[in-house]
Amino acid sequence: MKKYAFGVDVGGTTCKIGFFETDGKLIDKWEIKTNKENGGASILSDVAQAIEGKLTEKGISRNDVQGIGVGVPGPVKNDGVVHRCVNVGWGVVNVEKELGDLTGLKVKAGNDANVAALGEMWQGAAKGCRDVIMVTLGTGVGGGIIVDGKVVAGFDGAGGEIGHITVNAHEKEQCNCGQYGCLEQYASATGVVRVAKRTLEKASEDTALRKHADLTAKDVFDEAKAGDKVALEVVDEVCGILGAALSNIACVVNPEVIVIGGGVSKAGDILTDAVKKHFVATSFHACANTKFVLAGLGNDAGMYGCVEMLLD
Template sequence: MKKYGFGVDVGGTTCKIGLFDNTGVILDKWEIKTNTENNGASILDDIVASLEGKMADAGISKDDVEGVGIGVPGPVKNDSIVCQCVNLGWGTFDVAETLSGKIGLPVKVGNDANVAALGEMWKGGGQGCKNGVMVTLGTGVGGGVIINGSIIGGVHGAGGEIGHMKVSDTETDVCGCGKCGCLEQYASATGIVRLAKKRLAADDAATTLRDLPEVTAKDIFDAAKAGDAVSLELVETLGTILGGALAAIACVADPEMFVIGGGVSKAGQILLDVVQKHFKERAFQACEDTKFVLASLGNDAGMYGCAKMIFGK
């Protein structure tokens, strides 16, 4: 008998919601506004109203729904307790218990980067992979570690927070986390732009980047693909730092593959090639041939991962 599940990816601006069947087919998806007023007091009620409205419209009984998976931008413990979501205004509380009480369905909760990783391993770039690491290169650097098909959340809900691995002892700029030398300061979209600004200020080397009113990560990769020497140097720096960080992660998790996602991943093969090259140089020999692939679900990855939490292995 066909069963259903909901995946709810809660962001600071919108909640992306998907209705899935238990084979992993997304039947419908939509968004609602994330109301962060009053410390996000109405967010869960808004989600309940949207889910119940969809069930009514689709003629789906709660008896046919296995549950609701929800991804949030913050640390999560025991698939249930959220440990502060600053962007939502939430403090520490049991989201799974609260939401389940409101809607009358089982609920599981995960960190947004972790559930995106689970989604990619289930139906995305890493489809069929039970042991993988996803790296999300966006405004920041996020990650998710999946072992035997399950998210490794850790005791403090901080499993997979690879963006805050310390990769430099000489950095003086402060990361958003309050410390210095984090991977996020080099491998994110904002990180490589920061490196570009420093490089352009260092000397008057010829580069097409100087002709741009505002340099973006995409500009840097596009210029590198066109053979711009300074841009190639910047991409090499990113590859060196990220490849080294992933080599360290491989010594602990020994994944089958790394799935690279986020806005920076749109650079494509040039990014995979440079990261994999430096990974191989630094990785323990047993891990040298770990696969590198691009994520394929885009902004839907979180919804897929949330649904997967409900449907299980």
């Protein structure tokens, strides 16, 4: 008898929902709007309605559903309580209890970056590995750390917040988190642009970066691939900061593989090669052979990880 599960990745714009067989086969996936009105009060009921609709459509009984895994953009405590998910308007929400009451199904909640790491370990680029660091380079920098197949979530659910490691004690501009000199300020998509603009203020030589009226991280990496000297300097600086930060984390958890995902990862080998170069240069010798891979599941990683978390 087949068993099924749902993976729900709650984001600031949409909730991505996957309907899976418990062996990891994705049967169907779709998105619904994340309604942030009234402090996101209707988000979970909207998810419950979407799940109910899918079960009716497929003619599947609740008895054949193992449950629902939910990834949310914020820290999640062991009891399923979320404290402040700013991107979706939540304050304190018991995701597991509320969605469980709405659906009559078992619910397990986790941080979105952590579940993405689980997804890559289960069915993605880190499949077959049990000790994994995942870093997602998007608008911000997210992270997930897995040791012996288990997410390092921490006491308040804030484990793996790689983006808020302090990498520059002399930074004068404030990070979105309120601190200064966080990794996110350099290695995110916005961080790459920030480093590039600072570099351009000091650079005297000609550079193709100046022709971009609205400079993006993709522009920086594209110009670096084309051999632009200043763009290559920016890439080396950003990857040096990221590589050194990852080598520090590796000293604590000694991963078999580091997975790099998020929009910036689309730069490909120029990114992973440079990060690995700096990682090796700064790492403890026993960690220097850590593998680096690009994420394999894209935007679906969170849905897969939600199901893996539920089944574990």
